[in-house]
Amino acid sequence: MTSRDLSRVERLLHEAAAVKPVLGIDTGSPNAYLGLTANGRVIGGAIGRVRSHGAELPGAIDELLRGAGLTARELGAIAVGIGPGSFTGLRIGLSYAKGIALASGCALVGVPSLDALALAALELAKSRDGMLICAVVDARKGEVFAALYRVVSDGLEKVSEDLLIVLEDLASHIAGDVVLAGDSRAKDAAALIGNRGHVVAVLDTSKLDQRGPCIAAIGAAKLARGDIAQAATLEPLYIRPPDAAVKLAAKSGQVRVTEAVWSEETKN
Numbered sequence: 001m002t003s004r005d006l007s008r009v010e011r012l013l014h015e016a017a018a019v020k021p022v023l024g025i026d027t028g029s030p031n032a033y034l035g036l037t038a039n040g041r042v043i044g045g046a047i048g049r050v051r052s053h054g055a056e057l058p059g060a061i062d063e064l065l066r067g068a069g070l071t072a073r074e075l076g077a078i079a080v081g082i083g084p085g086s087f088t089g090l091r092i093g094l095s096y097a098k099g100i101a102l103a104s105g106c107a108l109v110g111v112p113s114l115d116a117l118a119l120a121a122l123e124l125a126k127s128r129d130g131m132l133i134c135a136v137v138d139a140r141k142g143e144v145f146a147a148l149y150r151v152v153s154d155g156l157e158k159v160s161e162d163l164l165i166v167l168e169d170l171a172s173h174i175a176g177d178v179v180l181a182g183d184s185r186a187k188d189a190a191a192l193i194g195n196r197g198h199v200v201a202v203l204d205t206s207k208l209d210q211r212g213p214c215i216a217a218i219g220a221a222k223l224a225r226g227d228i229a230q231a232a233t234l235e236p237l238y239i240r241p242p243d244a245a246v247k248l249a250a251k252s253g254q255v256r257v258t259e260a261v262w263s264e265e266t267k268n
Helices: 009-015 053-067 087-104 113-124 167-172 184-194 211-225 243-251
Strands: 005-007 022-026 031-038 041-049 077-081 107-111 132-140 143-152 155-158 163-165 178-182 200-204
Touching: 005 009, 005 113, 009 041, 009 211, 022 053, 022 087, 022 107, 022 113, 022 211, 031 053, 031 211, 041 053, 041 211, 053 087, 077 087, 077 211, 087 107, 107 113, 107 211, 113 132, 113 143, 113 155, 113 178, 113 211, 132 184, 143 167, 143 184, 163 167, 167 184, 178 184, 184 200
Parallel strands: 022 077, 077 107, 132 178, 178 200
Antiparallel strands: 005 155, 022 031, 031 041, 132 143, 143 155, 143 163
16 A cells, blocks of 8 residues: 555554554644554553643553553554644644653654544444545634545545645535544534535544544554654644744745645645
């Protein structure tokens, strides 16, 4: 499969059956999503709405590892959701993941958060080959983060970049039946798309509790392939620049683009 494709969780775990345990975390939203894989299967997971990722994440990870009879030094890798999502949440999760990797000596793997969200939706949805899955989460300021995936026989084919877009424009990108997965903005998107005559199903956050295990499964497969990141260079996938950068650009006379895709060029 190409790098733009995502295998089903079962296939990812089979691919990673020989690697050491992998911890998956995603803190790019008000919820903390955790997952743990080992020996080709999911051995743990947790989801919880937190008041402070920085204060509550360490304890939640310790509890998950302890429940599986593991320590951080026994991990083969820590897989971390790199966004898009909350700037603060992403920074906290990535910083903590880097800390564990450096302290324990395990590998570090970055996983696009919308990929994990779409894969969790695939595991739940009654989908057929050729159907679309759209991962969508609130980006504030009247916009959403979104990405489109097409269901194929063994997983998903990513057919768009990660987008920062207003809902009306997102609806215009979708031609055909679709499963929308995400937070409350997924329901808003469904209303717009349904008005265009397409069949729409919605999987909201309360049903997508496998996001943590999906992060871990994707990370485990990447570890098996040797596709690991360097702590010094792995950064969040923001898409939208932080507010401080926007203010600086405004002072210098630059214009912020309201619909954008992430690329190495825009990241740099």
